Amino acid sequence: MPYLLVRGLKQSATASLLLLLTACADAPAQPLAAEPVSAPAATANPVAMSASSPTPLISFDEWRMLLRSDAIAAGIDAALFDRTFAGITLNPKVVSADNSQPEFSRPVWEYIDGAVSVSRIAQGRLLKAQYRPTLKAIRSAYAVDHEVLIAIWGMESNYGSNIGSHDVIRSLATLAYDGRRQVFWRSQLLAALQILQAGDGPAQGLIGSWAGAMGQTQFMPTTFNEHAVDFDGDGHRDLWKSTPDALASAAHYLQASGWENGQTWGFEVNLPQGFDYALADPEVRRSLTDWRSLGINPTRTIDADEQSLATLFLPAGHRGPAFLLLNNFRSILKYNNSTAYALAIGLLSDALDGNPGVQAAWPRNDRQLGRSERIELQELLTRKGYEPGPADGIIGANTRKAVRTFQQSLGLPADGYPSHELLQRLR
Template sequence: MPYLLLRGVLHTASACIFLLLTACAEAPAQSLSTAPTPAPAPTATAIPSPVIAAISRPLLSFEEWRSLLRSDAIAAGIDAELFDRTFAGITLDPKIIAADNSQPEFTRPVWEYIDGAVSVSRVAQGRLLKAQHRPTLKAIRSTYAVDHEVLIAIWGMESNYGSNIGSHNVIRSLATLAYDGRRQVFWRSQLLAALQILQAGDGPAQGLIGSWAGAMGQTQFMPTTFSQHAVDFDGDGRRDLWSSAPDALASAAHYLQASGWDNGQPWGFEVNLPQGFDYALADPEVRRSLAQWRALGVNPVRAIDANEQNLATLFLPAGHRGPAFLLLNNFRSILKYNNSTSYALAIGLLSDALDGNPGVQAAWPRNDRQLGRSERIELQELLTRKGYELGPADGIIGANTRKAVRAFQQTLGQPADGYPTQELLVRLRASL
């Protein structure tokens, strides 16, 4: 699901007072991670905040907070009657705060995530829908220069082709998060954007329905993303991502176009690595042309039609014992939709399957047990104690953690693939 910051929302004096009173500090953006997202969940870029440290509970009552929000919404152009009608009967939802504060272990292996994402049934249904919507998809490609398959893949991953768009009242969810969530500035911007959607008449008659985090429609757009990238492609005068597949697909295409999608080029592809390969090159900071990778003996598993001068990075989602992929610019565009490499890999592989291409050829190390969140935090803490600089121990295996893991693997004489394992954690414990 894509997340963008709201631009152009007016910040009035009362907004500043509200921020200082609630003293809400914005959380940093999530690091690039291979952890699969278990459901539509926020991975948005954080809004810089000038305010000081967060407190555990708001100082304002919900009614006082809503009164300040009303003033700011009206100053931002929201009709007072619409605001009052929309917020009539809105109460806080404790289940939303519980979901926002949850800390899942994320122990599901990437191969299980891929298995579910690229299931036989999802591929079969996607191919059927691709044929059914071919005229619309051609028109979308002509307008936005985005390939059919990636749009169908996003549609399938985000809402199971429109069959699961969520059941939460988006206004209630966002109001709860903006009042008492961990990133109140971000959620408040989403709430104001949702009110703008209602004022424009784009939402369904029954109100805005979506995920617990406020993602909406068949392609699960956050309100600020909707404001910037949702389009009326079926020409009915409304940007309807809930019940209009043409609007939903075209809006996703518009988003990918703005994210730098290179039409006709692959997202990436599986490769074979030569004996004695330097696995330390599987680093997102190492970008080489396809021709340069070929010169190192890195070759596609199947024939690929791609510009040899395109830059690519090598990706080992399960370490040196699992499949290897070269990732191109379009993979980065998918990451802007959802900043999880597992998600982007699933979208790429599903789009390949929809185009009739075979799945992953190399075997996954399915007997490996994944590190739990507490173990990942311990790994990070131990690496920090050994002098590696990787930031706070948050349990997210991002670029800095992988860099530190590579460095430690090199001291052990192991393949420096940056992939944390149980065996590596044991060796790390013993080294201190």
């Protein structure tokens, strides 16, 4: 689901946040995550923030009146606001979901197994054939390949069968009043009111995930306002019931994110013996020709420009599969800033096109670090002077760099992978 960075905001003493209505679609404000980012989304949030929401300083009724003033000043019809907020109450389950910090997350191979399942591939191929004329029209309009759109559709809502059941206005009001990122949630709430005022969305109201992600392609309200399109020509941008609108909107978003039509997202590769795993760093970008000169070769025939720049990705360390990632992988990351998510989208789109799955074996016997262990690893790295960044449990670029440096000091393969064995050595 697309993520947004709310930029250039100044909060006045009167809590007026009108500039939030102009928030634009961009990359998320958190570091690149190894596991699926899911806030806003339908599952627990791995993004490290405060453990709980700040205590509100005013009552919900007082807060709603301030919001009403801001909304009306921003052009929202007063009668629409009053109708929309009639009977709206706080949803404690939403606050609980926002504060969730799961101790354990699935290994990347389990995530891939679920995302690129036999049933999802089979259903996706049927829908690809069923919607071929629509997909061709979308490709003509936005220059985005069929398979990636079907893959996103399948990942975000299981092809429209699971679009959420929460009242989006109630969820966003709860989070804007009592959530951890109140400025962000308030921007989404005001954008949702704009959607209603424009006459978009279902007649029964905006329905979505607990965090306000909406429709078959799970757009946040600000992303909806920026990128949703009326592709079926009925005068409404309906991502809930109109599959053409949903797929075309996803294509519009990917187009804006730099998608290169006809180009691959990346591919699995074989690494030579004695390879320098320190090159598996997102900051190291080389041409495919340069990677080949190091003995790195695709596991299957690939049609790609040999001068294209790519990064080497080892999602499970040096004992697991290796991938070269091209620019389209970065475009998928704009949709959801998670390498596991983007890899799943890439592999699912390949499967929809008839290509084989991952060839190398995953290290399925590896013991995964829990969140508290990841925090401990970061703290121990800091004590040893390796600068992994904040001890937040997120294995981002800084932590991987610190892990890589520590591995090099021990003469280990410097793949930047935070294994349980590495934590034991740090201890």
